[in-house]
Amino acid sequence: xxxxxxxxxxxxxxxxxxxxxxxxxxxxxxxxxxxxxxxxxxxxxxxxxxxxxxxxxxxxxxxxxxxxxxxxxxxxxxxxxxxxxxxxxxxxxxxxxxxxxxxxxxxxxxxxxxxxxxxxxxxxxxxxxxxxxxxxxxxxxxxxxxxxxxx
Amino acid sequence: xxxxxxxxxxxxxxxxxxxxxxxxxxxxxxxxxxxxxxxxxxxxxxxxxxxxxxxxxxxxxxxxxxxxxxxxxxxxxxxxxxxxxxxxxxxxxxxxxxxxxxxxxxxxxxxxxxxxxxxxxxxxxxxxxxxxxxxxxxxxxxxxxxxxxxx
Numbered sequence: 660x661x662x663x664x665x666x667x668x669x670x671x672x673x674x675x676x677x678x679x680x681x682x683x684x685x686x687x688x689x690x691x692x693x694x695x696x697x698x699x700x701x702x703x704x705x706x707x708x709x710x711x712x713x714x715x716x717x718x719x720x721x722x723x724x725x726x727x728x729x730x731x732x733x734x735x736x737x738x739x740x741x742x743x744x745x746x747x748x749x750x751x752x753x754x755x756x757x758x759x760x761x762x763x764x765x766x767x768x769x770x771x772x773x774x775x776x777x778x779x780x781x782x783x784x785x786x787x788x789x790x791x792x793x794x795x796x797x798x799x800x801x802x803x804x805x806x807x808x809x810x
Numbered sequence: 811x812x813x814x815x816x817x818x819x820x821x822x823x824x825x826x827x828x829x830x831x832x833x834x835x836x837x838x839x840x841x842x843x844x845x846x847x848x849x850x851x852x853x854x855x856x857x858x859x860x861x862x863x864x865x866x867x868x869x870x871x872x873x874x875x876x877x878x879x880x881x882x883x884x885x886x887x888x889x890x891x892x893x894x895x896x897x898x899x900x901x902x903x904x905x906x907x908x909x910x911x912x913x914x915x916x917x918x919x920x921x922x923x924x925x926x927x928x929x930x931x932x933x934x935x936x937x938x939x940x941x942x943x944x945x946x947x948x949x950x951x952x953x954x955x956x957x958x959x960x961x
Binding site for chain 1: 813814815816817818819820821824825828829841845872
């Protein structure tokens with residue numbers, strides 16, 4: 660139990676440099692899982708996700724953001740586009756991807772998505788208020804090479 | 811040290827029902843002082859206050875709010891208006907006071923103030939971006955009486 664008033668309001672740098680890096684390096688502890696659990700989020704519709712959030716973040720009506728580690732889909736790992744369908748709709752990217760920096764170094768890519776109810780293929784979905792930011796870590800080696808960042 | 815990303819973002823209800831009530835009842839612990847210390851804030855100008863904040867909140871560039879317990883001035887305790895002058899300016903109320911509720915019960919009064927550089931008496935101060943919310947607890951007894959709230 661946190662002291663009253665203490666809540667998980669991470670910066671993007673903390674999310675990537677600490678939580679995501681710890682997880683990628685297999686150094687995730689129970690503490691980290693209690694804040695950001697692994698969830699196959701596309702198995703759920705967005706309104707079902709808050710109750711799956713970390714136990715240190717759950718059931719706080721004040722928090723309106725929830726955090727998950729999402730395993731890479733096989734098709735994405737093979738270079739394809741990830742499948743972002745759920746049973747009742749789909750997540751669709753909005754705007755352009757942007758970079759996340761730490762001390763002027765690029766540490767990640769951020770994509771913002773919006774959830775639409777309906778079928779992706781028919782392009783007839785209706786936009787909802789559910790939003791998701793996806794962060795992908797860029798590791799030290801690639802960002803210090805001469806051709807650092809996937810375009 | 812908090813886990814990365816955990817910060818003090820209290821609700822007004824938590825500030826009054828937990829922190830202020832604990833303090834008023836003399837039940838303040840080291841933990842509470844580490845979050846909200848007692849500071850005679852009018853001895854300082856606003857830009858000097860962040861470094862006096864609780865050790866669990868200090869030195870976090872992400873936090874842009876700081877919390878203090880302010881002992882009641884003698885003139886205020888005697889029914890007068892508190893003196894809100896600092897060496898370089900003064901705090902001036904803006905808008906109307908409002909109530910803070912918990913489960914439909916009034917638990918406090920909130921006043922918002924803005925800091926002006928200059929002398930209060932000459933009414934020639936220049937408004938700054940520094941803002942302060944002042945919370946005063948209303949105890950159970952008065953809020954359950956027939957004439958609950960000071961007007």
